Amino acid sequence: MSRVVLGRATPSQTLRAWCIRVLGTAGRQGPALRRYRASALQCISCAETWPFWRLCRTRETIVAVPPVAPINSNPRLRFGDCLTEVPELRRQFGPFQLAYMDPPFNAGGTRRARQTKGERATGTHAYVDYWGGLDDFLAMLRPRLQVVYEALGPQGSLWLHLDHRAIHDCKVLLDEIFGRSHFAGEIIWVPGNGGKRRNGPSVTHQTILIYAKGDTLIWNGDDPSLREPFADTSLKMHFKNVDSAGRQFRERVINGKSYRYYADAGRRIGSVWLDCPAMSANTPLTNETTGYPTQKPESLLERIVRAATLPGGAVLDPMHGSGTTLAVACRLGRNYAGSDQSSVAHAIATARIAAVHAAQTAAKERAAS
Numbered sequence: 230m231s232r233v234v235l236g237r238a239t240p241s242q243t244l245r246a247w248c249i250r251v252l253g254t255a256g257r258q259g260p261a262l263r264r265y266r267a268s269a270l271q272c273i274s275c276a277e278t279w280p281f282w283r284l285c286r287t288r289e290t291i292v293a294v295p296p297v298a299p300i301n302s303n304p305r306l307r308f309g310d311c312l313t314e315v316p317e318l319r320r321q322f323g324p325f326q327l328a329y330m331d332p333p334f335n336a337g338g339t340r341r342a343r344q345t346k347g348e349r350a351t352g353t354h355a356y357v358d359y360w361g362g363l364d365d366f367l368a369m370l371r372p373r374l375q376v377v378y379e380a381l382g383p384q385g386s387l388w389l390h391l392d393h394r395a396i397h398d399c400k401v402l403l404d405e406i407f408g409r410s411h412f413a414g415e416i417i418w419v420p421g422n423g424g425k426r427r428n429g430p431s432v433t434h435q436t437i438l439i440y441a442k443g444d445t446l447i448w449n450g451d452d453p454s455l456r457e458p459f460a461d462t463s464l465k466m467h468f469k470n471v472d473s474a475g476r477q478f479r480e481r482v483i484n485g486k487s488y489r490y491y492a493d494a495g496r497r498i499g500s501v502w503l504d505c506p507a508m509s510a511n512t513p514l515t516n517e518t519t520g521y522p523t524q525k526p527e528s529l530l531e532r533i534v535r536a537a538t539l540p541g542g543a544v545l546d547p548m549h550g551s552g553t554t555l556a557v558a559c560r561l562g563r564n565y566a567g568s569d570q571s572s573v574a575h576a577i578a579t580a581r582i583a584a585v586h587a588a589q590t591a592a593k594e595r596a597a598s
């Protein structure tokens with residue numbers, strides 16, 4: 230990847246302040262800098278990369294990396310239509326324990342990526358979300374869902390993320406592909422930024438359908454990310470026992486069998502997820518934001534990956550966008566693979582995952598020294 234040195238921060242300046250000053254005014258500083266407005270920034274010293282305006286927090290020289298990363302420089306990230314790329318990924322890295330698929334929502338129009346602190350509406354073209362109608366949208370999805378189905382292992386699951394515009398039609402589609410009895414449930418995700426409507430019900434949630442490939446799916450219900458604290462009243466009323474290790478618990482007998490619940494383990498969360506705000510992925514104020522349109526928050530994907538995969542298991546995102554699923558999977562010690570037909574998505578995800586690998590290598594080196 231060719232790099233261009235942009236400059237060095239003065240000792241009194243944080244790198245963030247430096248980059249905001251330079252990139253924020255790039256439009257006025259002529260073509261030389263404007264070229265780099267959509268670039269990933271890379272720190273020469275620590276080699277970490279921040280797509281768009283995400284910055285190194287040290288005071289180091291930085292370089293700009295052109296926005297389009299070499300195509301397929303990471304064999305686990307394929308640039309192209311998932312219809313043809315997923316069978317190849319399956320051959321090399323499958324079968325997969327989890328496939329998370331977050332297609333365009335059939336909302337109409339095109340989606341643009343934010344550059345530096347600019348508006349999405351005027352940013353780089355990222356992908357088209359127009360199919361000429363629901364039937365054409367479903368006709369596009371059907372064969373792609375089929376290749377994803379085939380890429381799953383026997384205990385694998387597909388999580389399909391859409392909104393009210395197409396989710397019900399896709400439920401019927403998935404019933405046909407997976408079999409109705411393999412519908413494992415749905416998550417109502419409340420991003421916290423939905424549109425309030427005057428002339429009808431507001432739309433403040435999106436839906437994730439979960440389908441199992443076989444009769445059972447990997448489900449780590451005891452993972453802390455799938456737990457929440459018991460209500461205070463419940464703790465006071467029911468958790469009156471303390472075991473020899475000092476842990477507070479309650480015991481319940483259900484159908485003649487005794488069950489013990491520990492207060493510190495928390496209770497299982499429900500199917501309405503309010504605690505993974507979209508804002509953390511979409512505001513230029515957070516580190517995880519890449520500027521890619523409809524980027525999902527890492528907290529949402531972390532819970533999904535933890536719920537449905539085992540350490541070392543393989544995770545597929547056939548329409549990876551900014552690479553949220555894959556970056557999280559990599560960070561959690563899973564194998565990852567994905568595809569996207571947008572060159573902007575491919576470049577951002579490649580840089581984002583390179584940053585995760587670089588951070589992991591640096592952590593290993595620190596631990597070894």
Ligand SMILES: C[S@@+](CC[C@H](N)C(=O)[O-])C[C@H]1O[C@@H](n2cnc3c(N)ncnc32)[C@H](O)[C@@H]1O
Pocket residue numbers: 309310311312331332333334355356373521522523524525526547548549550551552553554568569570571574
């Ligand atoms: C909603 S975005 C995904 C956002 C992603 N989950 C994230 O967190 O950044 C949908 C993505 O699907 C991609 N896409 C659409 N059709 C595709 C296809 N046939 N094959 C691969 N990618 C496709 C688009 O380029 C776009 O990046």
